[in-house]
Amino acid sequence: MTTEQPTILATSGGIRPGARTRWEFSELTDLAVDLAGISGRAPKVCFLGTAGGDDSAYVSFFYEAAVAAGFAPSHVAVLSMPNVADITEHLLAQDVVWVGGGSVAGLLALWRLHGVDQAMRAAWEAGVVLTGVSAGSICWHVGGTTDSFGPDLRVVSDGLALLPFSNGVHYDSEEQRRPKFQAAIASGELPAGYATDDGVGLLYRGTELVEAVSESDGKGAYEVRRGEDGQAVETPLDVRRL
Template identity: 65%
Template sequence: MPASRPTILATSGGFRYSARLRWEVGALTHRAVALAGVTGRAPRVCLLPTAVGDDHALVSTFYDNAWRQGWAGSHVSLFPMPNVDDVRKHLLSQDVIWAWGGSVAGLLAMWRLHGVDTALREAWQDGVVLTGVSAGSICWHVGGTTDSFGPELQPVTNGLALLPWSNGVHYDSEAQRRPLFQRLIADGELPPGYATDDGAGLLYHGSELHEVLTERADARAYFVERRPDGSALETPLPATRL
């Protein structure tokens, strides 16, 4: 059963510390799975670990989590070749697709090389819930700020643009993020957009923001736009604590 409308939950979170595993599923990802509305069977959740080079330890921990959550877990890796015969068919058969963080520039390049970008757009339009953290949040937008090219953050402006906004991640935990995101919007290099503190997520229905969700009490999200005088205006948004 697909979601009733195109749905994206773009986050700076979705996983947390675990005493038994490298990490475990967080409240934001639990909400993404719930949004798929699956009943009577295990939800099909597919991990896209492209942004960390299809890291084997990450994939293994995902399957540990999927087993514990009662999900029908799968993943699509692209290195050294796709691990499934038909990437499009596999992605369109999922209930939730979860894109992990890392290099958003590398992620976008590999997805386009293998046609994952067009498959994801089709899946989104068909009601597969898209979610992700960091690079896996920026990718759904027009662009944002990235450390894909080195420790000095740079803009990325060639996102999938399923959402017509820019996206700032790790807004409260990495010092370069906030000022660069604001400057890029003020200069017109990025369109207006939404930023998330660690532990916050942006729930979109269609291309419009529906709700801000948080898995941390002090996490916030913000709308940043360009003022007529060319400066940036940041507006905190109301949020629902999960």
């Protein structure tokens, strides 16, 4: 099955240290898989670790966690060459696509070079659930703040723009995130958007935000827009605890 509407769960979470594996999937990833509506077989979940340089250890951590969770795992890598003959065909055969964190600027450049951007749009339009953490959250939006270029955050504004908003991740755990995100929206460098504390996700149906959800207590999500006075206006959103 695929979802009836294009579905994205953009998160600052979804994994945690595992008891017997390096990673284990947490409630946000469980929700993404549930959204695919699979029954009677293992859900097919595909990992893209482009933002982490397609590191083999990163891929191994995903497979261990996926097998432990009862998923049918696969992955798409583009370095040093694509590991599948037809990326679009592979993504369209999945129930969920899970994108890892790292360099969102590098991810976007490599995706465009290899046509993954177009493959992702095709999968999204077909109802494959798109999810991920950090870079794997910003990428679906117009842009956001990133450490892709160094420890001082910069703005990336050439995201896939499946969603017409900006996105802020790790909003409560990295001190530069909130002021940099707000400043970029106030200046018009980024459009209005949504930000998540660690452990929080944003569920979109089509291009509409449906709800904010959390796998951790006391965590928030926020709408940030440019006010009439040219300053950023931050509004907390209701967050449903998973």
